[in-house]
Amino acid sequence: MYASSLAKAMEWTISIEGRTTSVRGAIVNYGKRYRAGLRRYHSCRVGGQLAGRQTYGEKATNAMV
Numbered sequence: 001m002y003a004s005s006l007a008k009a010m011e012w013t014i015s016i017e018g019r020t021t022s023v024r025g026a027i028v029n030y031g032k033r034y035r036a037g038l039r040r041y042h043s044c045r046v047g048g049q050l051a052g053r054q055t056y057g058e059k060a061t062n063a064m065v
Helices: 002-017 020-051 058-064
Strands: none
Touching: none
16 A cells, blocks of 8 residues: 555656656665665664673674674
């Protein structure tokens, strides 16, 4: 449901801009931004767990990664 409404919103925005051929490009760029965000989130998460290693112990930290 959410994905389809997002796709509709993207199509609507692109049609306003008059660049119907760039639908695929917009989706690819969105995917790149999303993956970059995931990488940032994951590195922050791992960094936080490494910082908390003294508290929880190495085994528990590695299990959560």
